[in-house]
Amino acid sequence: MIDPFGGIKGKELTNTSGFFVDKEEAIKEVNVSIGILENKNIKKPTFLETLRSKKSKNTEIHNNVWDYVPNTNNEYVNIHIFWSKKVVRSKNGVPIRALKVALVGLKAFYRQINTLKPDLQHPDILECYKLSLENYQNLPPIESFISSEKQDLLLDPFAGVTGVDIYKKYNDLKKDKDLTLEEVKYSINFIDQLELPKSKRDKKFITKKPKFVTFTFPTSESYLNVHLWWAGQIIQTRKNIEIGRTRLALASISKFIENIDVETPDLEIEEIKEMYEITKVKHEPGKLKTSRIELKPISKGGLSYWSTKTHRWITGKYDAKNKIFNPPKQNL
Incomplete structure (x- = not known):
């Protein structure tokens, strides 16, 4: 029997295929961005264009992973975790000399993501999975990947490359943002300590109370109140959250704070507007x-x-x- 398709068969799909596809596309985006950095003559013709005498061989490819910081003589760049056609997180003010290292690190970060059993304790992988869920509703729910096992090391997507604060270093909003991110990180580490026997916990987590979490009940560590804290004040509180979900809530808060643009804050967002006013009063x-x-x-x-x-x-x-x-x- 003649097969009109020439024996070509489609790839077998699974319920995590959407997440896998987004991973493949993210790696492709990094490869393109590395090629642009290296001044390669990037070619990305479609199949039909290839058949039509390669008319598009000099087509310039748009780069979604990094861009130059304006007014810096192209000496600094912003690097983006670009997933499912959206920016998850950015590392801003990276010196151009460190860009290649960061891009190679980002590629390695994508490659180690297990699309069948993603580690959603990693805040960046969690945000990537959330974006994939928006486009692929058949993906397993986030709750199905929650693990009580503590991860000793969270891989840095940017390979340890740091950005330079080249903008308005006296920005009071940025000062409070940096302080708040330090406190939310401390609160996440505090939650990790609760999984250890009290005799093995780091003493510093006993002497200093976290700003973003408090225990719901004085005699139990199983439920916590999670706070949206900024510059010394609590803005909102979600009560009675199970300890297993508290870390996810804190990772989400960390992402929210990380995304606050300290140069052009969106004061239409009620929480950011309140943070802004708190900063004005504090300073x-x-x-x-x-x-x-x-x-x-x-x-x-x-x-x-x-x-x-x-x-x-x-x-x-x-x-x-x-x-x-x-x-x-x-x-x-």
């Missing part, structure tokens, strides 16, 4: 009894003002030699 100048009146905000009789461009308080300075107070520069 308000002129609070000390010995502070000069000029250091206070304009609304309180001083000269200082809040900059919506750089998200910090702009203050003047007292010239002791000439015994005059120089007002702050405007429009900063």
Whole structure:
């Protein structure tokens, strides 16, 4: 019997095929980005174009994995975990000389993802899986992959490459964001400690209480209240969360905070707007009894003002030699 398809058969699919396809595409995106970095003549013709005399052999490929930071002479880049056609997380301000290392690390990170049994304790893999779920509703639910086993090492997708804060280093919003991320990381480590016998727990987790979690019941460690904490204040609380799901909640909070754009924060989001106001109050100048009146905000009789461009308080300075107070520069 003649087979019109020439014996060609489709690949057998499983219930995790959508996640597998997204993994393959993510690796392809990294390969393209590495090729662009190396100034290769990237070719990506379609099958029909290949048959038609390779007309598109010089087609330039769009790069979704990295881009230059504006106004830096192409010396710095932003690198993205690009999955299921969306950006999961970015490492900003990476020196161009470290880009290749980060891209190779990102490729290795993708390759080690087990698409049949993904480690959803890793916050980045969890976010990747969530994006795949949006496009492939037949994927197993997140709960089916929850494991009580502690992972000793979470692989860094960017191979340890760090970014440089090249923007407005005095940005008060960024200061509070960095502090908050440190605290949520401490809270995640605190949860990991609860899985150990009390005699084997690190003493530092006994002396310092986490900011993002508290026990629901004074006599039990099985249920916790998870808080959205920012710069010393609790914004929201979800109560009575089982310890097995607490880490997932904290990973989600960490992702939310990580995604806050400290240059152009989205104040339409209620939680971010509240965080923004908390930062303004926390860093308000002129609070000390010995502070000069000029250091206070304009609304309180001083000269200082809040900059919506750089998200910090702009203050003047007292010239002791000439015994005059120089007002702050405007429009900063």
